[in-house]
Amino acid sequence: MQVNSIQPNNQPNFQANVSKNFIEASKNYLKKNPLKLEAFEKKVDTYKYYGTDDMNIFHQRVMLNGKPHYALYAAKDGMKPEEYVVLTVKDAFRKIVEKFMHINKYEFNTKTIDIQ
Helix, strand or coil: CCCCCCCCCCCCCCCCEECHHHHHHHHHHHCCCHHHHHHHHHHHHHHHHCCCCCEEEEEEEEEECCEEEEEEEEEECCCCHHHCEEEEEECCHHHHHHHHHHCCHHHHHHHCHHHC
């Protein structure tokens, strides 16, 4: 009888971190809709399987053409702002929350391929 040795799992540890500020702002926005809030919390958990453990997802308010917008970024620890990957830019906070909810692993990996 032949016994095969157990091979260690050589797959990288995926755990993109969603910023606490984005989570809290989103929860505050979604608190009136418990179903969407629950879906958001589940989506935050799925981001643990996106990117790498030194990658962070966060939002910022930015000005485009003299008007306020919100940007959702992905960046690795220690990156300069000009190196951040833009996941989406929208004219309303609710729109970046909606986009966050609809980004799948393929889209995330495609947009962040240069920093993974």
